[in-house]
Amino acid sequence: NAGVTQTPKFQVLKTGQSMTLQCAQDMNHEYMSWYRQDPGMGLRLIHYSVGAGITDQGEVPNGYNVSRSTTEDFPLRLLSAAPSQTSVYFCASSYSGTTEAFFGQGTRLTVV
């Protein structure tokens, strides 16, 4: 039982490049979400999903896309990386939006 698995752990991108952060969970959770963590700003919600085929925007969605084709996977796509997207990204899953969230180990992304 791996829980929530995020890849990669570290990534450096050049401005304008695109990439996908992977997130997979094996707990059969319906609810999955992506956060970014910046110093002094806590965890801010980017996008979330309440089940396969359903996604919605969070607090800071601009520059990011998501899809949820299966219950297990919830990838986050950066369309055209910008230095402002330098951050630590966490994926989380839970039974619902108001139950315990299990976080992945995080991805430290640097955009130069």
Added chain:
Amino acid sequence: GENVEQHPSTLSVQEGDSAVIKCTYSDSASNYFPWYKQELGKRPQLIIDIRSNVGEKKDQRIAVTLNKTAKHFSLHITETQPEDSAVYFCAAGTASNFGNEKLTFGTGTRLTIIP
């Protein structure tokens, strides 16, 4: 949308003393209030949570209190130990019948326990 404010941003206490972290929220529809602990370089992990039909909840040295009228909730850690040093986040969550539940996090408190 929901806005969660958390204070203080940093807190240092002597080992064995108590620590209190406070949060306020804005949306009266919020009804779920978890607290997460994040050790350096690690992922956030839930340490305690409370729902709006309860005023206080305890788990060993950790307790959370909720005042719905004033829209604030607090984390209390007693008999602090060095392993309590971490960043603590509060959050507020709103349940709905339409599945658009969201957690809004506070900005975090860095707690340092001084041996």
